[in-house]
Amino acid sequence: MLNQKLFESFTIEGSQPGKHVLILGGIHGDEYEPMAAVRRLRTQISSEKLSGRVTLVPVVNQPAYERINRRGPDDLDLARTFPGSPEGSITQQIAHEVTQLIQAADYLIDLHTGGLYSNLAPFSGYTLHPDPAILEIQRHMARAFNLPVVWGTSAHLDGRSLSAARDHGVPAIYAEWGGGSGCDPKAVKGYATGCLSVLSALGMLDIPVEQKPILYHIEDDREESGHLQLQNHAPVAGFFEPAVQLMDQVQVGDVLGSICSVMGEEKTSVITNQTGVILGLRTLPYVEKDEWLAVILETEQARANNE
Ligand SMILES: [Zn+2]
Known part of the structure; x- marks a missing residue:
């Protein structure tokens, strides 16, 4: 296992210096729209128009992806395993490795779907971070993602990529769209566009963005809010x-x-x-x-x- 890469990533270096954004797909192995969208971003982000750096990971959880499952072969849910451990089981190792990437980034975008069994309407989400400056950036990023629903929820949920980001002071958002065993082209396109819009809103990408109306922007600070399966x-x-x-x-x-x-x-x-x-x-x-x-x-x- 020594020196073997746990997942594949790709970094786009901008022509100008600037911040570093990490974009993740496939934290869950059965969520396909994010994987296709992150792959697409590799050709859509032009170095000439980029200030800073973007790191793309289309399929974070490759062992889960290869068994067509939300969870890896150790039956752990990666989104409940952060910050992970370098000596742990495969999912714990991946969580640890992603935590290192999050620590090295200035912003995080983590893309999801309803998985094999369910379908989700498009929305972006963030935690109600205790640091008002980070909270404001997260709100700004979630709104810039350009989906009809924006949801701010409890900062107290642990084990997620967003929990690792919270603990390292890295502003982070996630998004949900699609699922149900296919790969909806509309969601793939919307996800790629959403990421480009956030890069533009952060002042990193010089592209025109057409902002769409937000139907609901809800902030719910109850302890378990944002736990979708509850x-x-x-x-x-x-x-x-x-x-x-x-x-x-x-x-x-x-x-x-x-x-x-x-x-x-x-x-x-x-x-x-x-x-x-x-x-x-x-x-x-x-x-x-x-x-x-x-x-x-x-x-x-x-x-x-x-x-
Ligand atoms: Zn997921």
């Missing part, structure tokens, strides 16, 4: 049929869908206890009990917090 779990195992679509508005007590038995005689409704907008939805019909079915951006809760 709500709307399957009450039973079975065949899930959603009754809602991404970006639909729902209220407490609304039916998100139903889960039925093989012959369909038994049918259980899935009721939400949240009010907001559907940001993520399971696309794979068979579901185990307690697996997550939907992610809801709580618009009302955040509004109540702000009042």
Whole structure:
């Protein structure tokens, strides 16, 4: 294993000096739009127009990618393993290596999707960092990413790339878009454009950017906010049929869908206890009990917090 590279990366050196941005795809091995988008950036970022440096890693978690899985062969979720350890299992080693990259960067952009089993509406996110200067840069980057939803959430979640960035004072954002086993060309294009827009907003890339309207910019400082798998779990195992679509508005007590038995005689409704907008939805019909079915951006809760 000595000196063997854990993942492949590519650095673009600008013609002018400046800051260093790290862009990651494939922290989860089954999230394909980020991988394609980061690869595309390699040809889209021109050295002549760049001030500073951009490091691109299309597939951070190659062992997970090669087994078509969110997790690596040690069954660890890389996004729960940061800062990792050089002597640990493969996922812990990768987390450690990425932490070194994050430490060496001035800004981080980490791209995700819903993975094989679910689809996510486009949004960018950041932590409500305790340092107001870093928080302001993160807000600026997340808005510049040019997606319809911007979500600021708890800075207390650990194990993520954003936690490592938080601990090293590196302003960071993540984004979610797509998933469900394909590779949506619209998401790939939007992701690449989003990264270019952030580089432009940071004053590193001399390109024109057309800023699109932001429909929701929510900041939710509850302890577990931003933990996507925490709500709307399957009450039973079975065949899930959603009754809602991404970006639909729902209220407490609304039916998100139903889960039925093989012959369909038994049918259980899935009721939400949240009010907001559907940001993520399971696309794979068979579901185990307690697996997550939907992610809801709580618009009302955040509004109540702000009042
Ligand atoms: Zn992910």
